[in-house]
Amino acid sequence: MSAPSFSRRMLRLGGLLVAFFITVPAVVVTAQDAPRKELSERVSTGISKMQELFDQKKWDEALAQVNSLLAGAKPESYDLTLLSQIKVQVLLTQGKYAEAIEPLERALRLGKAYNFIEERQYLEFTQILSQLYFQEATSTKDTQLRDDYFKKAYDTIKVYLAEATKPKVESVSYAATMIYTQATIDAENPNPKLLAEAQELAQQGLLLSIKPRETFYVLILAALQQEGKNAEAAELLELLVTLNPTSKQFWQQLQATYLNLANSFPADSDEALEYNIRTIVTIERAQELGILDTPRDHFNMVGILMNIRRFNQAIVLLEKGLADGNIENTKQNWEYLASSYQQVNKELKAIDVLKQTTEQFPEDGSIDFKIANIYYGLDKLPEAYEAGKIALKKGGLDNEGSAQMFVAYMGYELKKLEEALPFAKAAKDAGATNADRLYEAIQNAIDERQAALEATI
Template sequence: MSDHSHLSAIRRWRLAPVVTAAALTFASCVVYAQQPGPEKKSFQPSTKTSEAFGKLKPLQDSQNWAGMLTLLDGIAIEPNSYDEALILDMKAKIYGMTNQLGKAIAPWERAVELSDKYGYFPEKAVLDIVFFLGQLYAQEATTSKDPKLQPGYFTKALTYFKRFLDKTPKPTPEAVSTYAMLLYYKAVADPNKVDQVMLQEARKVVENALTTAIKPKESFYQLLLALQQQQNDLSGSAELLELLLKQTPNKKDHWQMLMGLYLQLGEKVKEKDPTLAREYLVRAILTAERAQKLNFLNTPKDNMNLVSLYLLANQFTKGTELLYNGMKGGTIESLPHNWRILGRYYQEANMNAEAVKVLQEATKVFPTNGELEVQIAQIYLQMEKTKEAFEHAKAAMTKGNLEGTKPYGVTYLVAYTAYELGNIDEANAAIGSAEKFEESKKDQQFARLRDVVREAIAERESKNKPKEEPKKAASR
C-alpha cells in the first residue's frame, strides 16, 4: 500500500464522521451567555433578537430551515454587536443541519472574530466553533480539486486545529490524528518540494500520541507508517509493520508491504554489507511464508515470487522444489517460461541432467514450443553431447514458436552442431538458411563456420573427382 492509499483511508474514516457529529449538534438552538465573573462582562441579546430566537423553535421542529434563515436575516442588528455574533453562530448551525457545510464557514469565522475582540462567548463555546472550523476547512482542503485553493484551506484548517489543541488539555485522539494528517497533506502537497520540517512536526505529534495513549488508535499507526515512508525510514516502517501485524495479522496489504520493505532494505545495503543484505532477504522469505500460513500471499504470482526469493538466496534446492511442485500442483502457473526458469536454475546448481529431465517433461506439456528445445540443445552442448544437441536444435527449428531466441540463432545452432558431428551437408544446408537472415552479415563466427564448411565440401569434392588416364595426360 502506498503513502497516498494510507492517508486516503485515514481521511475517509476520520474527517467525514467528525463533521457529521458537528452538524448534529446544531439541533439545539442555545443562546450563548457569557458567565459573569470578576473580570467578565455579561452579554444579553436585544429584545428583538430574543423575540426572533423564540420563534425559531417551531420552525426547527418542522425542519423549516429556509424559514429559520429568513427570520434571522430579517433581524435588524448593530454591526459588531453581541446580536450579530449570536445570529451568525445560529446561521452556521442551520447550514450544518442542511448539509451546506461550506456555507457555515463564513458566519462562524466572523462570530469567532467578534468574540475574540469583544469576549462575547465563553472560551469553551469558542473552542467548539474553532474545532468545527478546523474540520470544515480540512474537508474543503481534502476534497477541493483546485490546487490554487488547497494550500489556503490547509493553512486555515491547521490554524484552527492548533488553536483548539493548544487550549484543550485532553483533546480526543480523532482531533490529534486529524491535525497530524493535515500537517502531512500540506507537507506533501507539492511532490517536487516536500516540506520535511512539517513532516517531522507531524511525526512528533503522532509519536507523542502513541507514547501517551494507553491504547492508541490504529489510525495513529497508519499515519506514522505513511510519514516514515515519506521520510524514507525503511527500517522504522518495517518495525512498525511487524508491530501492527502482531496485533492484527489479518491485514493482507501489510504482509505485502513488509516483504517489500525487507527487499528494499537488502538492496540498499548489499554493496556495503552483504551479510546484512542476506539477513533482510531471509526476513522477506520468512514474511512471505508467515503470510501464507494465514492464507495470504498465496496466489500463483505470489508463489512464484517466493521461488524467486529462494533462488536469489542461492537456495536452489528449495527454490526448484517449490517451483516444480507448484507447477505440478497448480499453485504456480505451468507456463513454458516458468519451466525454462526451472531448467536454468538446475543448470546454475550444476544439475544439468535434472535440467534436461524437467525440460523434456515440459516439451510433453507444450509440444509445439521450440524455445524449450533450444534450451535443451544448449545444455547438451555444455555436457558435450553434440548428437543430442543437434537433434533438439533441429526440433526447435521445426517447431518454431520461439520466445526469446531468434530464428537465426536456432539455424546457426543446427549448422554448428551438424558440423561438429561431421554432417557437412546438413551443416551447409543450415548455413544456406541462415544466410537469409540479416544477422548473418554481421556475425563473424557465422562467417568462419560458413568458410570452414564450404572448404570441407570443396575438399571432399576434390578428393572424389575422377583422376585422368596417364596416356591422356601425357598427350597434352
C-alpha cells in the first residue's frame, strides 16, 4: 500500500483557520503572570487592513504584511500566536506546506502554554501539523530526514488521539494510514509494532460510524497481507466483495489470496485442493458479475483445473474458450487442450486437436512432431513416420537431431531403409545419442538385403 497524498485534505483542514481572519476575540486574562489573551492595537489594526487582501486573494501581499507584523510582535504574546496562525493559513493556501510547519509549531506551543487556543482548535491544528510532517516525510529522499519527520508525525497525531474525547473518523483514518505507511516504508522489513498499531486504529475506526469507511477495511487487509496472514486476509476479502461486489480489485485480490494459500501447501494435500477449488469458485462468482472475465482469467481457471487433475473440466473450458475467444488462440493453449485429452486417455481426440492446431499454425513442425509421438504411443508406426517427416520438412523443432533419429527409427522399423538412411545420417551428423549405431544398423540391413538379392540372381 503506497503512501497517499494529503495535499487536498490539508488545504481543506487549513480552511479551518479562516475564522481567525474574521473575528478578533475579546480580552481574556489568564493567570496573573501569563501574557494576556488580547491583541495589541498595532496588530488588530494590521489584521483589519489585511482583510481586503484576503478577500482579493492577494496572498503574496498578505504574507508580506503578516511577516511585517510578526517582526514587531513580542515573544510569548497573543499577537505572536494569532499572527502565526494567519501565516499558516496563507502558506497552506499557497501550497507552501513545508514553510507552514514552523509557524504552526509556534502557534500550538503558545496556544497550549497560555490557553490562547480552544481545545477543539488545538486538536484540529495538531492534526494539521502531523499531516504537514507526514507530507515532508513522504516527499524527501533523505532517509534520516524522512525518519525524523515520520517520528514527528507519529508523536503529534498521538497527542491528538490521546486528548480527543471523540476523535473524528477522518482523523482516525489519517492516523491509521500514516502509521501504516511508516510501518512499511522498508518494504522488505515492515515494522510489526507499527503494523499492529495501524490495524488497531483501523479496527477502532470501524466502530465510529454505522457504515464504516472502506479505508479502514483496506488498511486492515494491507496489514494482514504484510504479516503473511493470508487466511485472515481471505476472510476479510470475502466481506469486502460482499460489501462492494463491483470492485474488480477486491475480486482479484481474493482470487490471488486463495491461490497463494493453495500454493503454500503440498500440491497433493487436501488443503491445497480446498483452496484451489475456492479460487475457481471465486473466479466463477466474479464472472457472474462481469468481473475476472478476461482471457487471462479464463485461462487461470483452466490452469488450476489442470493442476488439480480435473482434466475433463479443463477440456470443456478450453474448447469453449478457444471457440468463443474467451481464451487466447495460441499454439500453447491448443497444446494444453491436446494434453488434457491425453491425460484422460483420449489420444485420438488429442491428435484431432493437434491437427486443428496445424491449420492455425501451418509452418510449425513441432505440432506435427507431437502428433508423431502420440501415434507412436498408439503403436501406429506408419502414421508416426509420416507425421515425423512432415515435422522435419516444416522445421521449427526444439531438437532437430532427436527428430531425425525418431524418423530414421520409424523408417527402420517399417523396412523403409533407403528412406531412413538419410535421416539417420542427419541425426548422426547432429550428434544425436545412438545415431551412429542406428545408421550402422540401417546400412547393414541395406547391405544384407542387397547381398540376399544378388544371391538369388
